[in-house]
Amino acid sequence: MNGREPERLARVALGRLGEPGDPRVATLVEGSGAVAVYQALLDQREHDGLLSDVAGRLAAIDPARDLDVADRLGIRFVIPGDAEWPTQLDDLGAAPPVQERGGAPMGLWVRGPLRLDEVEASVSVVGSRSATTYGAHVAGELAAVSARAGLVVVSGAAFGIDQAAHRGAVAAGGRSVAVLACGVDRPYPPAHRDLIEHLARTGAVVSELAPGCSPTRLRFLARNRMIAALTGGTVVVEAALRSGALNTANWASRLNRHLLGVPGPVTSAPSQGVHQLIRTGAATLVTSGEEVLEVLGRAGQHLLEVPRGPERPRDKLPLRQQQVLDAVPVSSSVGAESIARTAGLSLLEVGSALTRLRDHGLVEQAEGGWRLAGPVSR
């Protein structure tokens, strides 16, 4: 896997030279191949203005050393063509850039036992860093149900929804992947060092940035496209109107991934962004992990029955008794004749039905007449 072939070396170098998600580098590589693009730069040949931008950095780059350092840290660099390469990322090559970020990554730096080609049956659970307890609870539940059913859960490593999703997946004994906007050896945020280390031992921690790199705003934006592209669908759980999670949601839509949204109180700012996604039809409303599985689980495996309320005693009655029950006033007691008139049935039929309904505890005799014994549906 960690061979030293020219393709891998060229991709390490190009990943170092350009910022992640620089669509220009991705386009050049797609057109000419990584080896040719890198060789041209080494030969000081201009390529779409790239040389003048990176010339100052070229000399400092040593991809073989990068791979050695990574190797010692237990980090591998996975590239297209490797058996482990998650081929769903190739969809990024065809999607137009968003906010100047786009394109397939040069490769992925990975820590952890989970092979990335097993991430195809997966769901990303993303949302606000300033999640409410409600949002964190729901994210954890969705992730747990998804993980228990065999889906790999993918998220960032931020506070709030990201953290809750990983915790839910881990607690369910499932597999979870964190995609970082910095080197996979650099826990960010630092408070999540333990969480990230745990994922590196049990699942995977992934980045297109080389070990040692710091996170920046643009790198978070670039990272978001990876979360969307890696997974079969993205669930947004709480996202304020300018949450980064909406950027991930946007990528999911552009990549023709399923986009799902969890509603919340309309009075809750962290749900506003999700409501807008649902309202505009960009996202499908989901309320449970089961509904996520129905969309993202293996075909036919998780078909849900449309949820129905509990069956009521009335539902099991013969039609005639239902008609009589429907004619008993909800608020007062009346005589059997009045009920017969309302029901359009004979007094004999009504009398017999009322007796049966009384035996079922649905009506009772009072004040010389009949009235409903329980609460009535409107």
Add this chain to the structure above:
Amino acid sequence: MNGREPERLARVALGRLGEPGDPRVATLVEGSGAVAVYQALLDQREHDGLLSDVAGRLAAIDPARDLDVADRLGIRFVIPGDAEWPTQLDDLGAAPPVQERGGAPMGLWVRGPLRLDEVEASVSVVGSRSATTYGAHVAGELAAVSARAGLVVVSGAAFGIDQAAHRGAVAAGGRSVAVLACGVDRPYPPAHRDLIEHLARTGAVVSELAPGCSPTRLRFLARNRMIAALTGGTVVVEAALRSGALNTANWASRLNRHLLGVPGPVTSAPSQGVHQLIRTGAATLVTSGEEVLEVLGRAGQHLLEVPRGPERPRDKLPLRQQQVLDAVPVSSSVGAESIARTAGLSLLEVGSALTRLRDHGLVEQAEGGWRLAGPVSR
């Protein structure tokens, strides 16, 4: 208005003979006219089995007396052809029955100063009787905003959402209409006597049942079609999976009215029915009265801007400064050379931009380098 012409008398009588929403009576009247159908019954001529069902009741019916009694109670009987007739109800004639209820009403018994032909610009706000404080709050707000904009608010008179909607409309100085499943002289539930009396003084209380009639389950189902048909759209605020409000929602869809739903926590049973309506695409998610007005207000009057988060300081920066800001690590301080490499800009440009960014309070110097001064967006 309260003339004694044959059409009005026939409609009073037929309303008394059949249960509200009996599609058979409505169809006969639509085909032959109310006067002819009533006369045939009086002449003991069979009409689709109707005579055998109502023969016992025919003798007891005295429509002229009904109108006199109503008159003394300040109740009028409005029928098709009257200037006050809300013609949108005629849509009920074309819609197939639901749960054996359907068809246009024979007429409407009305208490209150509001003319029913003014109910066209209107919204119904319906939902669970066992509403949460959240649901009641949102229903009241939606109703208040709608009423303030001139829409008539229509609902039942039940506990929970119905009550909250009327209160919101009344408190906003707007007009509100209660549609009952019993006679308009019979406050049901009795605890809402004051509310219903208030609406009868300031708006309208409406029913297709003659004064004195009791509510039954079937009458509530029949009443629901009236709420949907009277209004331009129905907003469902909290409805459990078997709430009667879903029956109203179903009618709104069948009548090609707008159907809107207010989301809530997925952990809240009273929101489950609404979530299902939104999830299946039957209802559009709304989060505010303004969004209701955008759909139901007069055309072009209430176009909303798509809600956006607050503008951030970064948005106002020149592009070059944004690029530099994006290259400053979020977690640590680094030298200007490193920032220049990441940004792909010259050290001179970066130095000048960093100074300006510092003046804006966006970056700061620390530990011999630069770091972000505020929280960063992912």
